[in-house]
Each structure stands twice: as structure tokens, then as C-alpha cells.
Amino acid sequence: MSAPLRIAVLASGRGSNFAALLAARERGELSVEFVLVASDKADAPVLQLAQSAGIPTTVLNPREYTDRRAYDFALFDRIGASKPDLLVLAGFMRIIDGEALKPWAGRMINIHPSLLPKYRGLHTHRRALKAGDLEHGASVHYVTAELDGGPVIAQAALTIEAGDDENTLATRLLPLEHQLLPAVVALIATGRLALDDEGIQLDNEPLRKPLRWQKGILAP
Ligand code: GAR
DSSP: OOOOEEEEEEOSSOOHHHHHHHHHHHTTSOOEEEEEEEESOTTOHHHHHHHHTTOOEEEOOGGGSSSHHHHHHHHHHHHHTTOOSEEEESSOOSOOOHHHHGGGTTSEEEEESSOTTSOOSSOHHHHHHHTTOSEEEEEEEEOOSSTTOSOEEEEEEEEOOTTOOHHHHHHHHHHHHHHHHHHHHHHHHTTOEEEETTEEEETTEEOOSOEEEETTEEEO
8 A cells, every 4th residue: 555645734724624634534534644734824723723633833924034935935845844745725825926836736736715717816705796606616726826726626516595695605615615625635645636737637537627526526
């Protein structure tokens, strides 16, 4: 049996998506090793979660660096030292410098609370409501230099109900995120999913459109 996939998580806040990864691992659904949780915020609750689980943490404060690029190179240097196979952005609320992430191309994924390519950036729930969308959701994608613009691996969707507001949408979407992210990580951990020069490959076939989280599985 090959060694478990080594994962570093980057997160800025609450860490519920990280907790979902931990829980999936506990249930035996993810054969991975969490080698580091890195944050830009010293008081991020995600750090407590990691420490309670015995996972190493590190914090780099952006204010201590001259600019974004200097920060990002320092951050990825620190992360690289723990030799991860995969970087998972789980609520990491910073834009990453394109040069700094180049060495991680194909080895970094992000969860974003919209049905990409809709609503890159912030306030996704508000924007979906304002646009009168009937459907909203979350996406897991490979990270490229383009903000929230990398190839989308999988999505989970929900119907927007009359009376939904930003809070109700976020609250109903979060449990879907918690299923979607571990399911995608499991595909990578089992070697079924990868990104190469041709795009996303699933079971050695090009993935022509994002997978959908439906009835508890990732479906084509
Ligand atoms: C999640 O909803 C995630 O999709 C979003 O931040 C939240 C983090 O929650 N990510 C982004 O907006 C990235 N642009 P968590 O800290 O509880 O996992």
C-alpha cells in the first residue's frame, strides 16, 4: 500500500471545512495525513482544532512582510518544509501571488462558496440572491493565478427558496461544503483525480464538466 497523501491546510477562520476533513479521516473515508495547518490569523479557531487533533500549526502575519509576494513566498516556503503532496485552501481568505503558487500548480485546491464561474471573490451568497438565481452552491477547484478561476473539479448545488437571505443560504450550503470537500480530497488521495497539461483527469479520462455532489456521491 502506498503512503497516505500528505496534506497541508491553509485557513483563515472558523475551520469547519477542515473539521469535516478531519471527521472524514476519523470515519476511515480518507486515507491522508495532515502535516500542517497554516493560517494568516493568529486567533483563527482552525488553529485550535488542529492543535486538539495533534496536527502541527503555523501562523504567518501578513503585516510582517513588505508585500503580498514576499508574504506568499515565505508562507509557501514554510509549508513546503512539511513536504505536503496537496495543499487544501479551506476558507483561506487571501489572494495568492501567481508566481508564489506556480510550484504548486496541480497540487493546490480551494473550496469556494459559489457555482463557479459565477461569483468569484467575496459576498457570493449576496450576489446570487441579488441576481435572482434559482440555484446556488459551492465549488472545489484547482488553484491557478486567476482568482477563483482554476479548473473546477466538483460542485454541490442547492435551490434558492423564497425568503432565503445571506444567512440562511450560507447555513444551508455549509453542510454541502462539508461533504463536497472530503469527497474531492478522497479522489485525489486514491490517485483517481489529477490535473495535467491537458486539464483535469479522472480515472485517466479527461473530466469534461465538473462532477456534481448528488445523493451522497460525486456523479458525472
Ligand atoms: C467556507 O464557506 C468556504 O467556502 C469559504 O469560506 C468559508 C470558510 O468556512 N471560502 C471562501 O470564501 C474562499 N474564497 P470554514 O472556515 O468554516 O471552513
